[in-house]
Amino acid sequence: MTSTAPPVTTHTPRPQPKKRPGDLLFSGTALGAGVIILLVLAAVTFFLIIESIPAFTADPDNTQFLNGTPFLQYVWPLVFGTVWASIIALIIAAPLSIGIALFISHYAPRRIASLLGYIVDLLAAIPSVVYGLWGALVFSRMLQPFYVWLNEHFGWIPFFAGVVSPTGRTILTASLVLAVMVLPIMTAICREVFLQTPKLHEEAALALGATRWEMIRMAVFPFGRGGMVSAAMLALGRALGETMAVTMVLSATGAVTFQVLTSNNPTPIPANIALNFGEAYGTGINVLIATGLILFIVTFAVNAVARWIVNRRAEFSGAN
Amino acid sequence: MKLNRIARLGAVAAVAALSLTACAANEPSGNGAGDPTEPGAPVLTGTLNATGASSQGAAQQAWSAAFQNAHSGVTINYQPTGSGTGRENFLAGSSSFIGSDRAFNDGELATGGFGACATDDIVEIPVYISPVAVVFNLEGVDTLNLTPETVADIFNEQIDKWNDPVIAADNPDVELPDLAITPVFRGDASGTTGTFTAYLAAVAGDAWPHEDGDEWPVAVTRSESAQQTSGVEAAVTGGNGTIGYIDASRAGSLGSVAVKVGDEFVSFSADAAAQLVGASPLAEGRGAGDLVFEVDPAAAPAGAYPIALVSYLIGCEKYEDAATAEVVREYFSYIASAEGQNAAADAAGSAPISEDVRTKVNAAIALIGAAD
Numbered sequence: 001m002t003s004t005a006p007p008v009t010t011h012t013p014r015p016q017p018k019k020r021p022g023d024l025l026f027s028g029t030a031l032g033a034g035v036i037i038l039l040v041l042a043a044v045t046f047f048l049i050i051e052s053i054p055a056f057t058a059d060p061d062n063t064q065f066l067n068g069t070p071f072l073q074y075v076w077p078l079v080f081g082t083v084w085a086s087i088i089a090l091i092i093a094a095p096l097s098i099g100i101a102l103f104i105s106h107y108a109p110r111r112i113a114s115l116l117g118y119i120v121d122l123l124a125a126i127p128s129v130v131y132g133l134w135g136a137l138v139f140s141r142m143l144q145p146f147y148v149w150l151n152e153h154f155g156w157i158p159f160f161a162g163v164v165s166p167t168g169r170t171i172l173t174a175s176l177v178l179a180v181m182v183l184p185i186m187t188a189i190c191r192e193v194f195l196q197t198p199k200l201h202e203e204a205a206l207a208l209g210a211t212r213w214e215m216i217r218m219a220v221f222p223f224g225r226g227g228m229v230s231a232a233m234l235a236l237g238r239a240l241g242e243t244m245a246v247t248m249v250l251s252a253t254g255a256v257t258f259q260v261l262t263s264n265n266p267t268p269i270p271a272n273i274a275l276n277f278g279e280a281y282g283t284g285i286n287v288l289i290a291t292g293l294i295l296f297i298v299t300f301a302v303n304a305v306a307r308w309i310v311n312r313r314a315e316f317s318g319a320n
Numbered sequence: 321m322k323l324n325r326i327a328r329l330g331a332v333a334a335v336a337a338l339s340l341t342a343c344a345a346n347e348p349s350g351n352g353a354g355d356p357t358e359p360g361a362p363v364l365t366g367t368l369n370a371t372g373a374s375s376q377g378a379a380q381q382a383w384s385a386a387f388q389n390a391h392s393g394v395t396i397n398y399q400p401t402g403s404g405t406g407r408e409n410f411l412a413g414s415s416s417f418i419g420s421d422r423a424f425n426d427g428e429l430a431t432g433g434f435g436a437c438a439t440d441d442i443v444e445i446p447v448y449i450s451p452v453a454v455v456f457n458l459e460g461v462d463t464l465n466l467t468p469e470t471v472a473d474i475f476n477e478q479i480d481k482w483n484d485p486v487i488a489a490d491n492p493d494v495e496l497p498d499l500a501i502t503p504v505f506r507g508d509a510s511g512t513t514g515t516f517t518a519y520l521a522a523v524a525g526d527a528w529p530h531e532d533g534d535e536w537p538v539a540v541t542r543s544e545s546a547q548q549t550s551g552v553e554a555a556v557t558g559g560n561g562t563i564g565y566i567d568a569s570r571a572g573s574l575g576s577v578a579v580k581v582g583d584e585f586v587s588f589s590a591d592a593a594a595q596l597v598g599a600s601p602l603a604e605g606r607g608a609g610d611l612v613f614e615v616d617p618a619a620a621p622a623g624a625y626p627i628a629l630v631s632y633l634i635g636c637e638k639y640e641d642a643a644t645a646e647v648v649r650e651y652f653s654y655i656a657s658a659e660g661q662n663a664a665a666d667a668a669g670s671a672p673i674s675e676d677v678r679t680k681v682n683a684a685i686a687l688i689g690a691a692d
Contacts, residue, residue, distance in 0.1 A: 136551070141558050163542050166502050166559030248551065251544040252507055263502060263544040275547060278374070278402025279509035279534055 045296070052290035054283055064284030065276060071287070075294050077256045081266030082295060085171055085246065086239040088260070089178035094232060097183050101190035106216060117191060124184035132248030135177040136169065140249060143176075144168030147261045162262040165251065172260040174250040178242055182235035189234065193227030194220050229310045233303050240299050243270035269295045364650060365393035366643045372398070372406030372419030374548070375511055375567060376448050376631050380419065382667035383655050390654075394647055403511055410436055410634060417635035417648055419448070421511025421534075423612045424634070426605070437636030438691030443609035445681045447655050448631035448664065449671040451593035452515050454577035456563040457556050458482065458497070465490045465578050465585040472524035474563060475503045476538055482561060490585075497561075500542075504555045504564030507545035509534040515629040516565045519617040523626065567629070568593075569669025582622050590671035592625035598674040599624065609637050609684040628671070635688060642690035649688040656681045 060066040066074050100120060104113045144167065151164045197220045205215040221228075252267035252275070267275075273288045280288055370380075377400035384396040398419070401409075406418035407428075413435025423444045432440035454471060456464070466474075470486050473479045479486065483496040506513045517532035530537035536545070546555040549566050556564045556574055563577075568588045578585035586592055599621050603612040617626035633652060639645035654660045661672035673681070 136554055137558070144559075163500070165544060166500075166561055167544060167555050168558070169544065169546075169555065247547055251546065251555070253540050253543065253545050255541075262542070264541055275508040277405075279404035281404045281408055 048289060048293040048296055051286055052293045053286075055286040055290035058283045058286070062283075063287060064280060064282065065287050071290065074287070075269075075291050077254055078267055078269045078272050078291055079294060079298060080256050081171075081252070081254075082240055082268040082270075083298065084258075084266055085175050085178065085250075085268050086236055088172065088175035089182060089239045090232065090236055092176065093179035093182050093186060093235060096179070097186035097231070097235075098190055098228065100183075100187045101194055102216060102220075104187075104191050105194040106212065106220070117188075120184050120187045122184075123180065124188075128181065128242060128245045129248075131177055131181055132245040135173060135245060135249035139177065140168035140170075140173045142168075143173055147172070151261055159258055159260050162257075162259040162264075164261050165263040167251070167263075169249055169251040170261055170263070171250060171265040174246050174265075175260075177245050177249055178239045181242060181245060182238050185238060186231040186235045189231035190224065190228055193224040193231070196227075197223045226310050229306050233306050236302060237299055240268075240295060240302075241270055243274050247271040247274045363393060364391045364643075364647050366647045367395040368397065368416050368644070368647055368651070369414070370396065370398045370406075370417050370419070371401045371409045371415045372634075373403045373421045373448075373511060373631050374400035375421060375450060375629060376400070376419040376668075378569070378668035379448055379664035379670055382663045383651075383660055386660070386663055387651055387654050391650070394651075396651065402509075404509070407634075410434060416639070416644055417633060417652075419631060420634055421514065421629060421631050423610070423632050429606070429610075434636065436639075438638040438640050439636075441607050441609065441637035443635045443637055443652075443684050443688055444632050445609075445611055445652065445656065445684055446597065446613055446630045446677070447633050447652075447661075447673065447681065448629075448668075449593055449597050449673060450629045450631065450669070451568040451588040451590065451625050451671065452512055452519075452565055452627045452629055453568040453571040453588045454563065454565050454579070454627070455553075455556055455571050455574040456577065457560060458499075458575055459560070461494055461496075462575050463578055463587065464494065464575065465580070467580045468520065468523040469525065469527040471577065471579065472520045472527035474501055475505070475520070475543075476528065476530075477503065477540065477542060478527075490580075499561040502559060502562045503540075503543040504552055504559075504562050505536040505538070505540075505543055505545055506548075506552060507536075508547050510548075511629055511631065512549065512565065512567060516627060518615075519627045522617040565627075567669075579626065581620050581624065581626055584622065586623065586625050588625050588627070590665060590669070592623060593628040594671040594674055595624035596620050596626060596628050597630055597671075598677060602680075607637070609687045611680055611684050637687050638689060638691040640691055645688055645690040649685060652685045652688065653682065656685060 055063070055071055058066075060070055061068050100116070104117050108116065144165070147164050147168060147170065150160050151162070154160045201219040201223075202215055205218050210218060246268055247270070250268075250271060251263050251265055252271050253264050254267045255264045256266055257264060269291050273292060276284070277288055377398075380398040380400070384398055387396060388394055403420040403422065406415065406420050407424065409415040410418045411434060416436055424442070429440075429442075434440060434442060454466075464487070466487065467490065470479070470490070473486070480500060482499050482501055488496055511534065513536055514532060514534045517528075517530065517537065520528040521530065521532040544555055544559070544562070546552040546564075549570050552564045552566045553570050553572070553574070556562045556566075571588070576587060578587040580586075596617070597613055597615060599619070600613040600615045603610075603614050606612060612632075613630060615628065615630055620626040633655065635648050635652065636645075639648065655664075656673070656678055658672070658678075661670075664670045665672050
């Protein structure tokens with residue numbers, strides 16, 4: 001057989017999808033919004049870095065607030081205070097908000113669920129100054145007898161040792177107020193995430209004889225893990241940066257201690273800035289902004305670690 | 321649905337009412353022609369933006385309200401941002417005058433560069449004198465007599481209990497409980513702390529080994545910190561056995577300390593504090609308009625209360641704008657007058673300045689004018 005030459009085909013262009021003006025507008029707007037967010041973040045980072053440089057290069061002896069100590073030595077007790085207050089707040093708030101979210105999505109009857117969800121969202125509408133006033137004037141005085149009792153009976157635990165504050169304005173009170181403030185964010189996100197679990201998986205688990213709680217463990221949590229971590233990161237971000245409530249509630253003396261019932265408490269970075277900015281001048285302002293930069297870096301690092309943890313287990317999530 | 325419409329109308333009315341309340345100002349609704357000032361007086365117009373010490377906040381509110389009532393074309397905005405921010409603003413030029421708990425020091429005067437002024441000469445006048453009271457919360461006890469050394473020891477955390485023999489020695493008639501003392505101090509840098517530590521550094525001798533300054537100098541282990549005068553007041557009220565130092569106008573129903581001056585114990589009062597300032601010498605080597613009193617608590621005459629905050633109004637000698645200069649001069653004159661000082665005493669509990677201080681202050685105010 002003679003081999004025939006392969007037919008010469010003219011190269012036809014691949015058909016393009018038809019682009020209407022509406023599509024272009026929408027994709028352009030979405031792109032623009034994303035770019036603007038990145039620009040804003042870049043601008044804030046730029047400002048923080050530029051304004052912090054004088055604090056690192058200045059002579060500590062002539063700088064307000066530093067009083068001769070190098071900058072890192074000045075800032076590390078503040079970082080400890082910030083992280084410590086936020087950790088306690090998250091430890092208290094996380095189980096509580098996951099519990100509330102689960103109750104709303106899986107346990108409660110419809111009407112109660114929507115009412116409870118509405119009330120929890122209302123908590124987010126209260127200004128932080130009001131939380132600060134409530135914490136300083138009412139909540140701390142309410143908790144003070146409880147702290148005395150804790151110190152008497154459980155003082156052998158290092159956290160509850162020390163001389164109890166007579167006013168109750170301790171880091172434990174501040175963390176409790178913080179926990180109440182981050183509760184609405186975490187609950188709202190977790191609730192939405194739990195509601196997105198595929199009904200098929202839930203019903204399959206139930207059909208195989210799992211109890212409600214076992215079904216939640218098998219079907220809801222694996223799906224919701226990424227969402228729960230996001231919720232916790234948003235809550236942590238709010239707790240790390242919360243200023244007015246912590247400043248008003250906490251008796252901040254800059255100590256580095258794990259005792260939570262005493263008057264001598266670590267100072268978180270936002271509270272330190274709020275307390276000192278009114279009388280700051282010259283390089284002192286740069287020092288305060290530099291502490292803000294350190295807080296920014298800490299938040300960034302914590303978020304990155306959390307994301308990495310989630311991504312590591314991505315292939316084991318319930319999605320496949 | 322009918323309910324829907326009514327609800328919508330009600331919501332619109334509520335929003336309108338709420339937003340219209342924002343239009344209220346502390347200016348009278350009178351017309352400019354019916355000016356209640358004497359005929360022939362200059363008609364003042366303009367807006368002054370000022371910032372500065374929060375200690376003067378209540379007084380500035382009373383002063384600006386009264387001044388704006390008398391001169392309807394003028395608006396004065398005083399923002400209590402803190403003395404440090406106020407001085408920064410004066411240097412930058414964003415405030416035409418400021419209130420400050422301490423005057424500019426010699427170094428700052430030499431550097432100059434006051435953005436609000438045409439020249440480097442400034443006018444600093446002491447117009448707000450506020451006693452700092454030492455208050456405590458002890459059930460059944462209204463007043464205690466304490467020597468300066470005892471006060472220093474308490475705040476330096478050397479004395480632990482209320483029934484310590486040193487306190488009981490000066491107060492034989494008072495039943496002191498076996499309760500721990502918790503000192504309360506200002507966590508934010510403030511002129512009140514500066515005044516209190518200056519007093520202790522001057523009279524307590526070895527009992528107070530710290531420098532005076534706006535930040536609390538003690539390395540604390542069992543003291544509480546609070547933010548602003550209201551925070552200290554709340555902290556002292558909220559705890560049992562607490563002791564703190566606050567502006568006397570906010571001492572209210574808390575127990576107060578009578579400090580020893582010479583041989584007698586003096587409680588705080590407006591007159592006693594004004595006596596302290598009147599007896600102090602003026603700082604040397606400053607301009608004619610720069611009146612800074614060097615208040616020395618150790619040299620307090622008998623009957624004077626030695627712990628007093630002297631807060632200053634700082635303005636320019638020469639302004640670029642003639643209208644601004646005129647309004648500033650008239651406002652300062654009003655503040656220094658007997659009428660203004662009494663208004664501040666009613667609103668903020670400050671001590672009115674004495675007559676000879678007023679004469680010196682008026683001489684300084686007369687220097688304010690426009691740059692030619």
